[in-house]
Amino acid sequence: MVESIEFDLIICGSGLAGLRAAIAAAKKGSHLKIGVVSKVQVMRSHSVSAEGGTAAVLFEEEGDTIESHVYDTVKGSDFLADQDVAERLCVEMPQEIHQLDHWGMPWSRRPSGRIDQRNFGGYSFPRATYASDKVGFFEMQTLYDTCQKFENIEYLNEWFVTSIIHDGKKFMGVTAIELSSGTFYTIKGKSLIIATGGAGRLYSFSTYALSSTPDGLDMGLRAGMALKDMEFVQFHPTGILPSGILITEGARGEGGYLLNNKGERFMKTYAAGKMELAPRDIVSRSIMTEILEGRGFKHETGVDCMKLDLRHLGDEKIKEKLGGIREISIKFSGIDPADDLLDIRPVCHYMMGGLHTNIDGATEIQGVWAAGEAACNSVHGSNRLGANSTSECIVWGKITGELAAEYAINNTSSNPWPHHLVAAEEKRIYDGIFRGNGDVNPYEIRQQLTDTMNEKAYVYRNETNLIEGLKKIRELKKQTWKHVDDKAKEYNTNFSNVMELDSMFRVAEIVLLGAINRKESRGAHARTDYTKRDDANFLHHTLAYYDLNEPIMKTHPVTITKYQPVERKY
Amino acid sequence: MTQDEHKEGIKGMVNPSRYGIERFAYWLMRLTGLGLLAYFIGHIYETSNILRGQVGWNEFLELTQTTEGHAILAIVIAMCVFHTVNGVRVMLGHGGIGVGKPARPDYPYEPASQNYRHKIGIYSAIVLAAIAMMYGLAVMFGE
Amino acid sequence: MTQVSRITDEQTPTSTSSTILLRISKFNPEHDDSGRFMEFTIPYEKWTTVLEAILDVKKHFDHSVAVRYSCRQATCGSCGMIINGKPRLACFTKISELNSNVVTVEPMNNFPIIRDLAVKFERLFNTHQKIKPYLIRDDSELESDEKEFLQSPEEVEQYIQFANCIKCGLCNSACPTMATDSSFVGPQALAQAYRYVADSRDKGKDSRLKIIDDSHGIWRCHFAGSCSQVCPKGVDPAMGIQLLRGYLLGFRG
Amino acid sequence: MRESTIMKIHYGTALAAVALVAVHILMRLTQGFAESLEYDSVLANYKFIPYAAMLELILILLAVHGFNGLRVILLELKQGRTYEKAVSYGCLAAMVALIAYGSRTIIMTNMGMT
């Protein structure tokens, strides 16, 4: 018999979205039992790495407007964002900034005592609310600490969720492995919020935490939900070499320059109006064009790169506003940004795509919501603006938290528990993975997979590369990689690593298929063989459903309210 | 219990190396505190011999007026001076005095509480203890 | 620590870089009576971190090494361990800065071992929760989202250092009181108590002081300073603790 | 008692003792170390009421300080309800015993009961 526990509301994932949802739900009623399940210890989620800022309109009296935030977001998205959703984000955000302040967030301040904001790429007003350059870390701390107030939130630290159990229509529970003991559990619940974050570790050069793998997305996919717009992967212009750790856009927001090997601020050729603060897709493409045309540098590891110059900002400003990246560059690259240029290169940074949801974050299964980077409510379209993601996590964390809590209060589960589904899942992971008998080193397969994604589906893409990539991934999948050497139950990270790898195959395939199908260039998806945006044929979202052989690809309309697509110029 | 909790155990408390002089001072403080307590108990017993009259007192005095006795006393003097001076430092520190001001930390992080003021306090406690001990030795053996 | 097994892989890609001997403590309390060290020869570059070296072992030599990690950039607090005798973050310690041909990694002290390098954090989470790590003031003020509470940049400076804590537990592992006292709240939680007390938006000083004024509370800190010396984020818990105690001793208002 | 009260006493006794112990030791030194320890001079000291009172005070201060210090160390060494109770009461008892024993010397000597 499988061990079983029960909550009213299960929150899978404890990043910004998951924790914000937990607080919103906890406030709905102290009798509501909430379980926050996370494969890392709750406060160690990837969100702690977010650096630069959280977008919101705070200074309307100084000329900023919600409308402008909405338009910047839609324009940044290359008109693929659902405009009602973008509007919801911008309207809800200002309160959330104040709410976080009231919960203890150490926002950076103006001398007057009001919350300060900085410039960020693609905005027409400085509206990235920041806390030094550790905004995600401090937001996580604020939310985690606030969660400590509520007695009805329970934390399942280091529980790896493997599947969603439902009766075809309605949510019933999840299955999970408690890592410390290795015990397989079913967790029953009335509602679920999936907040498992992004999947950036599909790429080997990535700013993400090592735990940001697609297992959460894959879980939804296997449960019958669609993945939407997965071909849109954001490459941040400034990942530092050799680690790929992020140098925040805030560095350019505070006035940093990008330089090519002629010593020119080459962004003047590509976006004279915004220079270094053009949206990320544009800056990343500009860097790659410079490199391809021979105006780049070679890092000592042999990788091509470009230089980021912060020296003119001065020691004081760097210490006060960019202390975190100063630490990172000195420690991990041996360069003090006050004295020297940083070696940077576009790096996998964000997944615009995710589980298909509506404007409320509801998925296609009753009782299941998705929020944060794991969800795709289409607020970012084909290219997210910096600082809009933490905002999204917080807003939809709150919305889904409230809705899922209300649902759990008003609904009782009635159907008999589907033991056979649990048994099937147990068989899939224990017979199929744990006791699998492959003889190829799964870690090497993972390396090959992520390298393939890096090479074949990077900033610039084309048909040949994408198809080669797809072939390679399918080849790797066919190899008998499925085996776990470590046979102990306790804290078996070998096991969880292989399960992560298992999910990578399916999701990588969808990224590549989506990219192959989208024969246009839009936002972060830049094809050298189809260099123009093609609204006539591709102004739609991509959906991918699970199928045993090959994902089933569909399309979904874009919601356009006020802003008709126009050419995107900065 | 130690095994389950994987506590470092007494050796963690006792081992004064690995960390800075502050950890060493912590360790000396304990050691001298306990040493002084032991001496203090002995001293109370020692002085109670006065109740045994002149003969008893002198008998006991002879027991302690030896080279070993003087050496022990010298160590006690040193312990007492270190414990006292360091005690004053520790008390100030515990009250939040001289432990530095909070500020946005800059990499590489140098903890402001581990500052020269307290280091000087510790070194002077050690130096004063040594001087006092030598002075005591001079007085006791100088006759 | 009885048995030592050695694995040297000839197939490691030859590179111009140097190598070190990485010794990893292996122990599964459920199955083993005592721990042992496994030794691996690992190539490294000047930027290779100890975490990368361990993951290299996990990839190529021994998949079973149990180790906790996530962000690999010293912000999530997962990877605390004892490296060459001192508590440090594996992802924030470069092999080149250890100046040693042998790198020994062991699980943090004062935390129960789950397996190998992974330790249980329940005690730290509990003590952290105990000191009420959130703003305390009138609920209606806290739950309103109308306007921010004003706070000057100088007021932020008063607590921001302590807010940098990533809950890695290195301080608790280094503290001499923690080495023997299973009930001590520990430097991590005490520094967080100060973080909130020093926040000009907070009004919960008295209730927090009450919580830590206990026979295993703040008084069990003797200003040994080791916590501050190992803290990878410049939190300086020793400072926070003494400033906090200043309130209890009446030195500060 | 609240731990803060106990520890304030710990610091208070230490501070008060600094001055008094200094006087006590300086007496030894000013009188000449060896001479000061002669029976007659010691006895004379004890008979001098202010000095005897000072000795009594030092005795109390240091016993309180020292045994509380011991209690602190023992509390940190091992935990558990019974153990901790035993430590607290044990130290208190030892403190009282030492004070009683020392006071006996002082009072009896002072009253000439040698």
Ligand SMILES: Cc1cc2nc3c(=O)[nH]c(=O)nc-3n(C[C@H](O)[C@H](O)[C@H](O)COP(=O)(O)OP(=O)(O)OC[C@H]3O[C@@H](n4cnc5c(N)ncnc54)[C@H](O)[C@@H]3O)c2cc1C
């Ligand atoms: C380096 C970096 C810097 C960034 N900076 C900014 C910025 O300045 N501004 C901005 O707006 N955005 C920024 N972003 C983007 C933003 O940080 C992320 O989109 C956001 O943090 C995602 O949060 P989340 O709550 O959705 O998920 P995450 O924080 O990624 O959390 C995912 C959670 O799901 C759990 N989980 C996953 N799979 C499972 C499973 N199978 N079982 C159980 N639990 C599971 C994980 O343990 C984790 O708790 C940045 C991103 C990166 C990579």
Ligand code: HEM
């Ligand atoms: C007269 C000057 C003295 C001063 C200023 C002084 C001061 C202090 C202080 C501040 C502490 C607390 C240390 C800490 O918590 O880290 C302490 C501890 C202690 N003291 Fe004293 N003390 C003095 C004399 C003595 C004497 C004479 C004795 C012996 C009877 C003694 C015994 C102890 C003991 C046993 C401890 C506990 C050790 C520890 O916790 O580190 N002290 N003292």
Ligand code: SF4
């Ligand atoms: S205070 Fe420093 S050492 Fe301690 S848990 Fe926080 S970050 Fe880690």
Ligand code: F3S
């Ligand atoms: S090491 Fe421990 S004793 Fe105090 S100063 Fe730090 S908590």
Ligand code: FES
């Ligand atoms: S892996 Fe996050 S702190 Fe080291």
